[in-house]
Amino acid sequence: METLYVSRYEAIGLNVTEVRALKSADNASLVEYLVEAIVDGVMEHRYAPGQRLIATDLAEEFNVSRAPVREALHVLAGEGVVELVANRGARIRKLTLKERIDFLEFTEALCMLGVRRGTDRIEKGDNREKLDDTFVEIEEAWSRRHAGDFVDSLYRYHIMLNHISGNNFVEFFYRRPYIRFYTIMLADLTPGGHWDEYISNYREIHQIILTGNQKKAVERFSRHISWVLSFMESENVNLN
Amino acid sequence: METLYVSRYEAIGLNVTEVRALKSADNASLVEYLVEAIVDGVMEHRYAPGQRLIATDLAEEFNVSRAPVREALHVLAGEGVVELVANRGARIRKLTLKERIDFLEFTEALCMLGVRRGTDRIEKGDNREKLDDTFVEIEEAWSRRHAGDFVDSLYRYHIMLNHISGNNFVEFFYRRPYIRFYTIMLADLTPGGHWDEYISNYREIHQIILTGNQKKAVERFSRHISWVLSFMESENVNLN
DNA sequence: TATTACCATATTGCATACAAAATCATCGAC
DNA sequence: GTCGATGATTTTGTATGCAATATGGTAATA
Numbered sequence: 001m002e003t004l005y006v007s008r009y010e011a012i013g014l015n016v017t018e019v020r021a022l023k024s025a026d027n028a029s030l031v032e033y034l035v036e037a038i039v040d041g042v043m044e045h046r047y048a049p050g051q052r053l054i055a056t057d058l059a060e061e062f063n064v065s066r067a068p069v070r071e072a073l074h075v076l077a078g079e080g081v082v083e084l085v086a087n088r089g090a091r092i093r094k095l096t097l098k099e100r101i102d103f104l105e106f107t108e109a110l111c112m113l114g115v116r117r118g119t120d121r122i123e124k125g126d127n128r129e130k131l132d133d134t135f136v137e138i139e140e141a142w143s144r145r146h147a148g149d150f151v152d153s154l155y156r157y158h159i160m161l162n163h164i165s166g167n168n169f170v171e172f173f174y175r176r177p178y179i180r181f182y183t184i185m186l187a188d189l190t191p192g193g194h195w196d197e198y199i200s201n202y203r204e205i206h207q208i209i210l211t212g213n214q215k216k217a218v219e220r221f222s223r224h225i226s227w228v229l230s231f232m233e234s235e236n237v238n239l240n
Numbered sequence: 241m242e243t244l245y246v247s248r249y250e251a252i253g254l255n256v257t258e259v260r261a262l263k264s265a266d267n268a269s270l271v272e273y274l275v276e277a278i279v280d281g282v283m284e285h286r287y288a289p290g291q292r293l294i295a296t297d298l299a300e301e302f303n304v305s306r307a308p309v310r311e312a313l314h315v316l317a318g319e320g321v322v323e324l325v326a327n328r329g330a331r332i333r334k335l336t337l338k339e340r341i342d343f344l345e346f347t348e349a350l351c352m353l354g355v356r357r358g359t360d361r362i363e364k365g366d367n368r369e370k371l372d373d374t375f376v377e378i379e380e381a382w383s384r385r386h387a388g389d390f391v392d393s394l395y396r397y398h399i400m401l402n403h404i405s406g407n408n409f410v411e412f413f414y415r416r417p418y419i420r421f422y423t424i425m426l427a428d429l430t431p432g433g434h435w436d437e438y439i440s441n442y443r444e445i446h447q448i449i450l451t452g453n454q455k456k457a458v459e460r461f462s463r464h465i466s467w468v469l470s471f472m473e474s475e476n477v478n479l480n
Numbered sequence: 481t482a483t484t485a486c487c488a489t490a491t492t493g494c495a496t497a498c499a500a501a502a503t504c505a506t507c508g509a510c
Numbered sequence: 511g512t513c514g515a516t517g518a519t520t521t522t523g524t525a526t527g528c529a530a531t532a533t534g535g536t537a538a539t540a
Contacts, residue, residue, distance in 0.1 A: 029324075029326045031314055035318075067307065067310075070307075070311060071310060071311050071314045072314075074271055074311045074312075074314055074315050075314050075315055075317075075318040077315075078275075078315040078318050078319060078417075079318060080412070084269075086269045098408070099408065099409065102407045102408050102409035102410070103409045105353060105407055105409075106350075106353065106407065106409045106410055106413070109349065109350060109352055109353035109356075110346075110349060110350060112349055112352065113345060113346065113349035116349075116465070116466075116469065117469065167342045167345055167346065168338070168339065168342050169339065169342035169343045169345075169346045169422075170342070170346055172320070173346070176318075177318075182409075218462065222458065222462070225356070226356075229356065229357065
């Protein structure tokens with residue numbers, strides 16, 4: 001039964017084992033594979049923001065026909081990762097500074113839910129250990145001053161916190177391609193010395209979460225958000 | 241130049257004028273049109289949750305080929321409005337009670353950002369009047385006990401608040417098909433007498449927002465979220 | 481030189497074609 | 511009657527084809 005899929009997948013250069021793994025993993029179709037591949041391409045800076053994506057070329061690159069490529073491009077357009085204009089094809093979206101700042105505000109606001117619910121459940125299972133491990137990765141990336149890894153580990157911290165909180169929608173949301181896309185674009189924000197205060201805030205908040213004191217955690221995170229909003233506001237002055 | 245599109249659109253029964261309006265409005269392709277049409281179908285309860293969507297049938301219904309239908313279905317699958325399993329086609333997604341509750345938590349948490357930022361900007365332009373008008377619609381729908389209209393007006397209140405707050409990402413997010421889809425599904429929640437307290441909370445919060453007192457608004461909304469979480473928690477006991 | 485008109489080429493949008501896979505009804509064994 | 515096998519039918523996934531449209535370059539004009 002599995003082997004029947006091979007004919008469709010080997011066109012893109014996957015061998016039988018890989019195809020089986022792919023299929024059993026998530027029942028992925030070529031389209032899902034292409035969506036992943038294109039997003040990965042952006043993550044790895046192989047496709048630059050603003051760059052045009054030509055269906056024919058992608059089809060050739062992945063050794064498939066234009067049909068699944070077009071379907072994938074439509075998915076990504078719905079996601080806001082590419083911009084799709086009728087009869088003019090697709091481009092990787094270019095995010096303005098304003099868009100990236102708005103997104104940062106958005107995720108910070110969302111993280112509050114994780115803080116609220118997460119503190120309630122931090123005692124259960126190995127939640128405390130898992131969350132703490134992820135925070136270590138943040139600290140580690142920060143000590144290396146690696147913007148990409150820093151943003152990435154923060155992203156995983158948020159996911160972990162919301163996973164602990166037990167709200168599946170938040171997790172579903174965080175894993176969407178456009179969230180990954182927006183998140184990676186935050187790495188270019190580099191708002192100078194502000195990150196110093198940013199991570200110091202998170203360090204405090206993380207410690208409070210570990211104690212399981214919801215009231216204190218919410219209060220501290222609320223102050224953090226106010227701070228984010230205020231410095232964003234000032235940062236924003238000289239921009240569109 | 242415009243007329244050249246006609247041949248593509250008249251297949252789905254649109255006349256030249258309609259096509260021109262459509263095109264000039266948002267440069268929509270057939271796919272975008274189909275996405276809208278299918279989402280509308282769900283909103284109008286023509287397609288029920290769990291119902292299978294057969295590409296061939298949809299193509300016939302809209303008088304187009306399967307290619308754009310499939311592209312639209314992939315967009316909707318990415319959105320989480322339909323469920324797409326390889327070789328098994330698409331179904332309108334069925335949301336569990338848990339999923340709907342998680343979503344409600346999610347939007348409430350998000351609304352906090354609007355409350356925070358909105359109070360800052362409530363004085364500008366005709367923000368106060370527009371927000372108040374939307375709240376009147378909530379009250380009106382509530383007085384008629386019309387679940388659909390109630391949820392819909394609440395949705396528009398959230399959008400309005402976030403529009404005032406000036407965060408474009410939140411607005412972009414709220415207008416996504418899957419958010420509309422999830423929101424409409426909230427109408428079936430009908431958590432008994434709880435809505436009474438829910439709207440009474442919002443009435444208070446709305447009044448505080450109008451005064452522009454950010455600190456008080458945030459504090460009051462924070463209490464509201466705690467209340468939502470707590471009653472959700474108890475409501476949740478006997479369910480998956 | 482700068483600007484426009486024009487044509488060749490590239491690319492898109494949608495339709496169609498066909499093999500692979502799932503679904504469904506029928507039948508037979510128990 | 512229930513269960514499982516078998517084959518016809520339906521439906522999917524992808525490839526290909528073709529007309530509509532955009533793009534880019536060249537030549538003609540001012």
